[in-house]
Amino acid sequence: NAGVTQTPKFRVLKTGQSMTLLCAQDMNHEYMYWYRQDPGMGLRLIHYSVGEGTTAKGEVPDGYNVSRLKKQNFLLGLESAAPSQTSVYFCASSPLRTGENTEAFFGQGTRLTVV
Amino acid sequence: AQSVSQHNHHVILSEAASLELGCNYSYGGTVNLFWYVQYPGQHLQLLLKYFSGDPLVKGIKGFEAEFIKSKFSFNLRKPSVQWSDTAEYFCAVNEKTGRRALTFGSGTRLQVQP
Numbered sequence: 001n002a003g004v005t006q007t008p009k010f011r012v013l014k015t016g017q018s019m020t021l022l023c024a025q026d027m028n029h030e031y032m033y034w035y036r037q038d039p040g041m042g043l044r045l046i047h048y049s050v051g052e053g054t055t056a057k058g059e060v061p062d063g064y065n066v067s068r069l070k071k072q073n074f075l076l077g078l079e080s081a082a083p084s085q086t087s088v089y090f091c092a093s094s095p096l097r098t099g100e101n102t103e104a105f106f107g108q109g110t111r112l113t114v115v
Numbered sequence: 116a117q118s119v120s121q122h123n124h125h126v127i128l129s130e131a132a133s134l135e136l137g138c139n140y141s142y143g144g145t146v147n148l149f150w151y152v153q154y155p156g157q158h159l160q161l162l163l164k165y166f167s168g169d170p171l172v173k174g175i176k177g178f179e180a181e182f183i184k185s186k187f188s189f190n191l192r193k194p195s196v197q198w199s200d201t202a203e204y205f206c207a208v209n210e211k212t213g214r215r216a217l218t219f220g221s222g223t224r225l226q227v228q229p
Contacts, residue, residue, distance in 0.1 A: 031215050040124070042205055042219035043159075050215075058216065090158065094215055102166075103149065104209075104217055106159045 002026050006091050006107035013081040013114045021076040021110050023091030030096035032074040033058075033104065034066060036087040043090060049074055051096075081114045088112070117142040119206055121220035128196050129228050136191040136223050138206030148189040149207045149217065150180055159205065165189065166211075176200070201227045 007022045023032065030051050035043040035058075045058030049068040063085060065077045074093075078085060088111050092104040118141045128134060140146065150162040163174025170182040180191045189206060203224050207217040 033216050035219075040221055042119075042121075042221040043207075043217075044219070045216050048214075048216050092217075102147065102215065103161055103164055104215075106151075108158045 004091055004093055004105050004107035006089075006110050008110060009108065010111050011113070013078075013112065015082060015114060017081050018077070018079050019081065019112075020078075021089055021091075021112075023074045023076070023093075023107060024072055025074075025091075025093040025105070026072065027093060027095070027105065028071070029093035029105075030071070031094045031104075032068065033092045033094075034064070034074065034076045035090045035092065036060065036085075037090060037109075038087050046076065046089075081112075083114045086112060086114045117146070117208055117210070117218040119208055119218055119220035121204075121206055121223050123223045124221070125224045125226070127226045127228065130198055131195050132227075134191070134193040134196050134200075134225070136204055136206075136225070138189045138191065138220060140187050140189070140206075140208045140218075142187075142208060142210070145211045146208045147211060148180075148182060149209075150174065150178070150189070150191050151205045151207060151219075153203045153205065153222075155202070162191070162204070196225070196227050198227050198229045201225060 004025045033048040034046040047066040052071040091107040094104040120139045148165040151159040152162045173179045206220040
């Protein structure tokens with residue numbers, strides 16, 4: 001049972017380059033999220049999705065785009081990377097139902113450095 | 116908008132000392148509350164959660180947390196810490212309905228000295 005898998009785990013980009021981070025979950029969860037983690041700031045929500053074909057902005061969406069073409073996958077794109085996007089990126093997923101057991105499950109993270 | 120405050124940014128304890136990490140949230144509706152732990156170089160793992168019922172919840176590895184609704188608080192406690200508890204701890208909340216995304220506090224780095 002893989003849970004939430006992120007690809008790649010590490011990446012170094014030059015300023016202006018583009019890349020896509022892939023998140024895949026095998027728990028049939030409706031909700032998926034992308035966060036970035038920076039020292040002293042906790043995790044901040046970039047974008048999220050409440051189902052296949054839907055996306056919405058979080059607190060820090062600028063410079064990122066996302067797509068949810070398949071229920072199990074949530075892609076995060078950086079069109080023109082900037083040093084300010086150096087961070088650790090976490091993907092998470094959670095089920096649709098309300099009440100108990102609606103916790104989010106996190107991937108292992110992607111450490112991105114933009115030089 | 117929700118917000119979560121963790122007032123202790125860095126805590127240093129000796130083994131066997133007791134731990135209490137503060138967490139306060141700001142939100143007008145009903146929320147679910149969580150504590151996550153991140154060991155060095157690893158991803159976030161759920162420590163414990165509160166959805167409803169008994170406000171004192173027990174989690175893994177001897178941790179517990181108490182939800183005090185009147186104080187909008189969800190403090191994490193452990194009677195006796197171990198060196199292996201060295202990690203960063205995050206408090207988080209989400210809405211019971213509506214947007215499910217977690218809002219995190221800034222984290223507390225716990226360093227336990229042997």
